[in-house]
Amino acid sequence: GDSVTQMEGPVTLSEEAFLTINCTYTATGYPSLFWYVQYPGEGLQLLLKATKADDKGSNKGFEATYRKETTSFHLEKGSVQVSDSAVYFCALKQAGGNQAGTALIFGKGTTLSVSS
């Protein structure tokens, strides 16, 4: 079945460091890809998404490019801040609208800790 694999954490960085969190997926067809973020004490929220190959999603300085040839959707940020400390989840969703079996499929999550 479909699955998402993320790099193991935790990832510990100093402020202004470059961030990469790797995400690869296994899926049939052409799923949409997402990064969700969970800040401490809050629910998950959508950070960015891409719906087709070579699309780049971006938000709040974060970027990820849908690479079909490598089945990857790595999350990057050029300069992290303390406020970026959170758990980051990569996810995929098959097309299909309201049909059964089109739920989000998540990876295990990667904890990012940024210190000043």
Add this chain to the structure above:
Amino acid sequence: EAGVTQFPSHSVIEKGQTVTLRCDPISGHDNLYWYRRVMGKEIKFLLHFVKESKQDESGMPNNRFLAERTGGTYSTLKVQPAELEDSGVYFCASSRTAARGKLFFGSGTQLSVL
């Protein structure tokens, strides 16, 4: 606009007891989802409601879990009887449409079964 609300935020029960989790979705969101994250593992889909109907319950682990959404508003997830492996964080999410994958999540209920 109020977000997705879940309660309780934490629940500690003994094996064999019953627990009921509640989720209030964002007003107007017909789609409501339950997910679960067991420590160190993926967030796993449990089920999906469209209004009061179960659209997809393929992720429900067994018949000890019962989800309801009477009237298409709030939802409850009851675990009876609870087992040790049911421990984890239970997330509820809602969305206006199911197609685009943008879900609004609650902060979850941390369930500990001792």
